[in-house]
Amino acid sequence: MIDATPVTSETVISEVMRMKNEGYRFVTMSSAPVKDGFMDILYHFDKDMELRNFRLPIREGEAIPSISGVYFCAMLAENELQDLAGLKFDGLVLDYNRTLLHDSEVTCVPLVNKCKVAERK
Amino acid sequence: MSKRTIIPFGPQHPVLPEPVHVKLVVEDEIVKEAVPALGYVHRGLEMLASVRDYHQMINVCERVCGICSMIHATCYCQTIEKMMGVEVTSRAEYLRVIWSELHRMHSHLLWLGLFADAFGFESLFMQFWKVRERVMDINEATAGNRVIVSVNVVGGVRADLSGEQLRWILDELVIMEKELKEMEKTILNDYTVKSRTVGKGVMTHDQALELGAAGPTLRGSGVEQDMRMLGYGAYKHLDFAPVVHPDGDCFARSWVRFQEVYQSIRLVRQAIADLPEGDLAVKVKGNPEGEEVTRVEQPRGECLYYIKGNGTKNLDRLRIRTPTFANIPPLLAMLPECELADVPVIILSIDPCISCTER
Numbered sequence: 001m002i003d004a005t006p007v008t009s010e011t012v013i014s015e016v017m018r019m020k021n022e023g024y025r026f027v028t029m030s031s032a033p034v035k036d037g038f039m040d041i042l043y044h045f046d047k048d049m050e051l052r053n054f055r056l057p058i059r060e061g062e063a064i065p066s067i068s069g070v071y072f073c074a075m076l077a078e079n080e081l082q083d084l085a086g087l088k089f090d091g092l093v094l095d096y097n098r099t100l101l102h103d104s105e106v107t108c109v110p111l112v113n114k115c116k117v118a119e120r121k
Numbered sequence: 122m123s124k125r126t127i128i129p130f131g132p133q134h135p136v137l138p139e140p141v142h143v144k145l146v147v148e149d150e151i152v153k154e155a156v157p158a159l160g161y162v163h164r165g166l167e168m169l170a171s172v173r174d175y176h177q178m179i180n181v182c183e184r185v186c187g188i189c190s191m192i193h194a195t196c197y198c199q200t201i202e203k204m205m206g207v208e209v210t211s212r213a214e215y216l217r218v219i220w221s222e223l224h225r226m227h228s229h230l231l232w233l234g235l236f237a238d239a240f241g242f243e244s245l246f247m248q249f250w251k252v253r254e255r256v257m258d259i260n261e262a263t264a265g266n267r268v269i270v271s272v273n274v275v276g277g278v279r280a281d282l283s284g285e286q287l288r289w290i291l292d293e294l295v296i297m298e299k300e301l302k303e304m305e306k307t308i309l310n311d312y313t314v315k316s317r318t319v320g321k322g323v324m325t326h327d328q329a330l331e332l333g334a335a336g337p338t339l340r341g342s343g344v345e346q347d348m349r350m351l352g353y354g355a356y357k358h359l360d361f362a363p364v365v366h367p368d369g370d371c372f373a374r375s376w377v378r379f380q381e382v383y384q385s386i387r388l389v390r391q392a393i394a395d396l397p398e399g400d401l402a403v404k405v406k407g408n409p410e411g412e413e414v415t416r417v418e419q420p421r422g423e424c425l426y427y428i429k430g431n432g433t434k435n436l437d438r439l440r441i442r443t444p445t446f447a448n449i450p451p452l453l454a455m456l457p458e459c460e461l462a463d464v465p466v467i468i469l470s471i472d473p474c475i476s477c478t479e480r
Contacts, residue, residue, distance in 0.1 A: 002414050026333045028442035030427040032412065044414065044425065044442075049350055051414065073333035073450035077442075084167065094156075101163040101479060110168040111438075 004042060004053035009065055012043075012056055016067045019045050024052065026071040029078065031085040031111070039085070043067070058087075066091040076100075085111045123148045128461070132161050136239040136465040139475035143468070147461055155456040157449055163479040170439035175201060175409060175430070178439065179273055185441060186477040187268045188231065189419045191217075191224040193441075194273035199353060200415040200426045201275050205407065212399040213277030214355040218392045219290075220260075220270055221354075222385040226297075227256040228420035229378045229385075232472045233308065236375055239469045240317040245307055252300050255293050262286065277402025287393050294386050301382060308379055318372035322455035322467035325369055332454055335447040336422020337381065338471050341374035343367035348418035359391045371470040378472070381420075408432050419444055421472050443477035 007015050020026075024045040032040045034057065041064060043054040058064060066089040068075035078089045079100040086109035089095075098106075125148050132140035140161035146154035169181050182197040183190040195217050202209060234249035257267040264270035264280055272280045282290070308314060324334065329342035339346055340363055347363035349356045364380040366373035409430030416425050422444030429438040448471040455467050 002412055020331075023330070025330045027416075027423070028425055028440075028447070030438070030440040030442075032427070032429045032438040032440075042427065044427075046346075046423075049346065049348075051416065053414070071331070071333065073331075073447070076446060076449055080446075084165075099160070101160045103160070110165045111171075 002042075002053055004055035007043075007054045007056050009056065009058070009062075012054070013065050013067060013070065015054060016043065016070050019052070020070055023047055026067075026073055027051070029074065029081060031081050031087060039087075041081075041087075060086075061088075063088045063090045065089070066093070068093040083109075085109065125153065130464060130468070134465070136235070136469050137473075138235065139473070141473060141475045141478075143456075143464075145456070145461070145464065150461045152456050152459050152461060152464060155453050157453065159475070159479055161479070162475055166480045167439050167441060170428075170436040172435065174434045175436055176275060176434075178436070179275070180271065182441070183269050183271060183273075185443065185480050186419075186474050188228045188474070189224060189421070189424070189477065190269045191220045191272070192417055192419045192424065194271070195221060195354070196415055196417040196424055196426045197428075197439075198273045198275050199417070200413050200428045201409050201430075203415065204409040204411055204413045204428065204430055205275075205405065207276050207403060207405055209277050209354075210399045210401065210403060211355070211397045212281075213401055215392045215396045216278050216280075216282060216401070217273070218355045218359070219282065219389055219396075220264070220272055222388045222392070223256050223259060224270075225420045226382050226385045226389075227253050227260075228472075229382050230256065232378060232420075232469075233375065233382075236466075236469055237308070237314075239465050240314065242314065245304065248300075248304055252297050252304075255297055259290055259293060262289075274402055276405040277400070279401065281401055282396075287396070291390065291393060294389060298383070298386055301379075305379070309376060315372060317463075317466055318375060318470075319368075319370060321371045321463050322459060322470055323368075323370045324451055324455055326367070328454060329369065329451060332451040333447050334422075334451040335444040336419070336472075337364075337374050337377040338444075338448045338451060339422065340365045341377045342369035346423075348416045348423050351416065353415075353417060355392060355395075358395060359388055361388065371466055374470045408434050409436065412438075421445055421474055421477070422447065441480055443474070443480070445471065445474045445478045448473070449478070 024047045027044040030042040041056040083101045128145045130143040132142045142158040144156045182193045230253035234246040237245035326343045410432040412429040425442040427440035
């Protein structure tokens with residue numbers, strides 16, 4: 001397990017704001033499946049080459065507060081996770097509504113629906 | 122009051138080797154706003170980790186981006202090795218550094234050529250690519266491929282460099298350094314080059330940090346940060362200091378990349394001089410379990426791999442954050458208030474790799 005500070009949907013914005021005030025650079029966000037119906041959202045920050053992580057456990061389908069109001073650069077990572085992992089971020093400053101990487105007619109979510117990958121013959 | 126017009130830039134444009142679309146909101150000739158549109162080359166490579174063997178994923182990671190292929194594979198292998206507690210041999214670590222720095226050199230030389238072409242200096246473009254060919258020849262002669270060298274395996278490397286090859290590489294580095302010195306005064310001092318790059322697309326030190334910039338885009342704004350400072354692989358044994366320029370404009374970013382080619386030459390020389398004897402790889406048994414984060418420095422900047430394993434041959438999650446992905450928000454901050462004619466140069470100044478960005 002990586003060293004990650006646990007946060008909740010209620011505290012994530014204030015914790016991220018604290019990181020920004022302390023001079024941390026936003027690196028990215030990751031999502032990871034935990035067990036059926038649950039996921040972890042990991043937030044990665046850097047200061048002086050030291051990586052700090054936050055872990056936000058969520059239920060599938062649960063809306064997540066967007067941190068793009070604090071770090072504008074997070075909007076790209078959040079839009080990407082909406083496309084690939086089927087997440088929904090509330091308050092995104094620039095919401096592509098799941099069309100950042102996919103065309104609007106694409107309905108499946110690769111990391112959740114397990115889109116079939118053709119076997120090599 | 123001037124009328125606002127939207128001008129589409131890309132996805133096909135002479136300065137863009139890869140497709141990205143930017144909607145430019147302009148007032149007269151001044152850009153007021155820029156909105157990016159991605160998705161032209163999205164391949165869903167991260168998802169493949171759940172259906173491919175974790176060894177096969179090395180080949181997939183190499184194809185996230187051709188020009189950074191060696192460093193993508195190194196980052197992936199290092200992450201898996203950390204998860205499985207595998208200790209790589211010293212020789213493999215040094216060989217990884219040699220091929221990684223050769224990749225950085227040919228990536229920067231490719232970019233310097235494209236950058237020269239973007240501001241209309243075609244002969245300089247050809248000169249940079251002529252030098253780059255020497256690196257491509259080294260890759261082909263040592264690994265069998267010009268771009269995707271495919272030397273990494275979990276536990277080490279699968280190819281070695283003979284004494285004769287090492288001497289030949291050192292000879293080639295002397296020639297490349299000499300040729301670069303001849304071009305230095307043009308790319309760094311020429312009036313025309315400076316008029317197209319100095320003071321264009323300025324991003325301050327604080328903006329670079331706040332917008333999450335990476336690599337030469339970050340260091341070109343005076344931030345002394347390079348993931349090689351973490352000392353991963355053989356970098357911990359090598360003499361290294363990041364290249365930094367304080368001005369934050371297009372010239373500063375090109376200056377950083379040009380100096381980093383010299384730096385890579387020095388690192389390859391050091392690695393060859395200190396290359397230890399030993400095995401190329403250790404045997405790896407079992408499957409990765411748990412989770413790990415690793416960061417490495419690619420030519421375009423910091424690359425992060427997050428991997429979660431479940432003890433089977435497939436991975437639960439592979440997350441790749443590439444440097445261009447991090448440099449798009451800074452680009453959106455550089456474009457407003459610039460002249461329309463400077464847009465191609467500013468966009469190219471972050472060295473955009475869309476193949477990486479979309480994966």
